[in-house]
Amino acid sequence: MSANxxxxxxxxxxxxxxxxxYDSRGREKHTAACTAPRCGFSADYDSRAxxxxxxxxxRCPVR
Structure with missing residues (x-):
């Protein structure tokens, strides 16, 4: 199931x-995602900090 x-x-x-x-259960989530080509880093966190x-x-592994 994709996240929309x-x-x-x-x-x-x-x-x-x-x-x-907000996630599918209505909880607030904070996402960090790298926009560099071929990096692929993204993660969800409970706090903005x-x-x-x-x-x-x-640090991107691909440079």
Whole structure:
């Protein structure tokens, strides 16, 4: 089942975008996803601070 989320409060930290959305159970989730080609990093977090920390410390393996 694919996630069809409507993100709000989207910010960009380097190549990583951080956005807030509700999951299928109605809980607020924060997602960090790298937009660099062939990187593939994305993760969901319960707090905005955790997602922003992941965005700040992310290093793409492909350069």
């Amino acid at each position: 989320r409507s993100f709000r409060n989207v910010t960009r930290i380097g190549p990583v975008q951080v956005g807030t959305a 955790a997602a922003e920390l992941a965005a700040r410390t992310h």
